[in-house]
Amino acid sequence: MNSAEFLPLVSVVIPVYNGERDLPDLIECLRSQTYPPHSVEYLLVDNNSRDRTSAIIQTATNLNPPSVPPLVRGGGNLDRITIRHLTENQIQSSYAARNQGIRASKGEIIAFTDADCRPETQWLENLVKPFDDLEIGISCGEILALPGNTLLEKHAARDNTLSQKHTLAHPFCPYGQTANLAVRKQVLETVGLFRPYLTSGGDADLCWRILRETSYKMYFAESAIVRHRHRSTMKQLQSQWYRYGESNKYLHELHGVDLMREFTTGEYLYRLARWLLKELPIAAKSAIARADLVELFNTPIGLMNVRARAIGQRQAKLPLAAWEIERF
Numbered sequence: 001m002n003s004a005e006f007l008p009l010v011s012v013v014i015p016v017y018n019g020e021r022d023l024p025d026l027i028e029c030l031r032s033q034t035y036p037p038h039s040v041e042y043l044l045v046d047n048n049s050r051d052r053t054s055a056i057i058q059t060a061t062n063l064n065p066p067s068v069p070p071l072v073r074g075g076g077n078l079d080r081i082t083i084r085h086l087t088e089n090q091i092q093s094s095y096a097a098r099n100q101g102i103r104a105s106k107g108e109i110i111a112f113t114d115a116d117c118r119p120e121t122q123w124l125e126n127l128v129k130p131f132d133d134l135e136i137g138i139s140c141g142e143i144l145a146l147p148g149n150t151l152l153e154k155h156a157a158r159d160n161t162l163s164q165k166h167t168l169a170h171p172f173c174p175y176g177q178t179a180n181l182a183v184r185k186q187v188l189e190t191v192g193l194f195r196p197y198l199t200s201g202g203d204a205d206l207c208w209r210i211l212r213e214t215s216y217k218m219y220f221a222e223s224a225i226v227r228h229r230h231r232s233t234m235k236q237l238q239s240q241w242y243r244y245g246e247s248n249k250y251l252h253e254l255h256g257v258d259l260m261r262e263f264t265t266g267e268y269l270y271r272l273a274r275w276l277l278k279e280l281p282i283a284a285k286s287a288i289a290r291a292d293l294v295e296l297f298n299t300p301i302g303l304m305n306v307r308a309r310a311i312g313q314r315q316a317k318l319p320l321a322a323w324e325i326e327r328f
Helices: 023-031 053-063 094-104 123-132 151-158 164-168 185-191 202-213 234-255 265-290 293-315
Strands: 010-016 040-046 082-087 109-112 117-119 136-145 181-184 217-228
Touching (some): 010 123, 040 053, 040 094, 053 082, 094 109, 123 136, 123 217, 136 202, 151 234, 151 293, 202 217, 265 293
Parallel strands (some): 010 040, 010 109, 136 217
């Protein structure tokens, strides 16, 4: 099949929890997509939000009703897209919300992103292209940082914290994060949906089930880009890395992934001492000239993240219900 003619119906599933801050910009990004509007539906799933999320989604749905007539690519009103308002109020979990969207979907390709992401204009078009190859079951795009102003946002951007290149290099098995991921719907009919009671690591779990239980392959669509807002406070950053630790413990229980080795107190002290006595003086000379505080504090911020991840791994307890895999 000529890739120029490959335009399958796509369902984009986006879980939303207290997303009133993000939804207006996200919806504008969805309206700007180059993928033909008549070939895509956007399913926004409110996961029991307590702010104005539901009202904002409903307004967008009313302005962009599901009964949009077919449009010719390159013509028509490209601002008019199909938005569907769904809810998941029984289980507080982004994976349960995604499952709700999958069940309601009409597309043969199911794409995922998050409310705090900003897909670039050609995101969906580039994410879907690899499925022209019938051996591809998963396509994942790249996740880059939105411009940030705080020291912590700049630190995360410098380290490419959310880049798919990290997860694609996982020593156990590669996977893509649901901030920028697409799968064939028929694959989900084979391996099942997300584990609805899992609170972290569900993207890895789903990708690994697909790659290890079927013959489908994964493709890295690097030009399919979403930009993500990094955490701006230390509390948010530590919570993020704590969840990374929880995820590793859950995946250890579910798939036998090796647990991460924790740093000893001596290792923390050694790395801090090396930073104070060696790295900091060198970094200060160049950082002051360039007004780059990130370079000065990169090591201690990184060590705090590592510690939060270790605590998360140590304290995590996989819920018994998390073994459940939902089916269509």
